Amino acid sequence: MADIQTQIKSQMAAAVAATVVDPNVQAEKSSIPALIEALTPVAESVANSILHSTNNEPWWQSRIIWGQIITAAGLAAAGFGVTVNASTQELLVSLAVPLAGIAVTLYGRLRAKKPIGS
Numbered sequence: 001m002a003d004i005q006t007q008i009k010s011q012m013a014a015a016v017a018a019t020v021v022d023p024n025v026q027a028e029k030s031s032i033p034a035l036i037e038a039l040t041p042v043a044e045s046v047a048n049s050i051l052h053s054t055n056n057e058p059w060w061q062s063r064i065i066w067g068q069i070i071t072a073a074g075l076a077a078a079g080f081g082v083t084v085n086a087s088t089q090e091l092l093v094s095l096a097v098p099l100a101g102i103a104v105t106l107y108g109r110l111r112a113k114k115p116i117g118s
Helices: 002-021 029-053 063-079 086-111
Strands: none
Touching: 002 029
């Protein structure tokens, strides 16, 4: 991801510098660093969007891969004769559901970029 961000930042910096030195644009050369700094979050956001839309994130960050690993572990356990009786299943579900709710709530809050409704 750093490579994509670096490429985008470098291209944006070149575009800003070229625009500022254009005689038809009213801008000071001294404003180039501030403009580039202001555009840095945009470069990071664009890089993240590109990675997400092309599924180029590392494998350990993929929710699909983790879902498959958990499913495979359950199948492997069943294949080795591990059984879970009804009362244990009930206990696991009664613990897993609230924990999953807490985890999803925390994840959503930490990943949120703006308040609800804005």
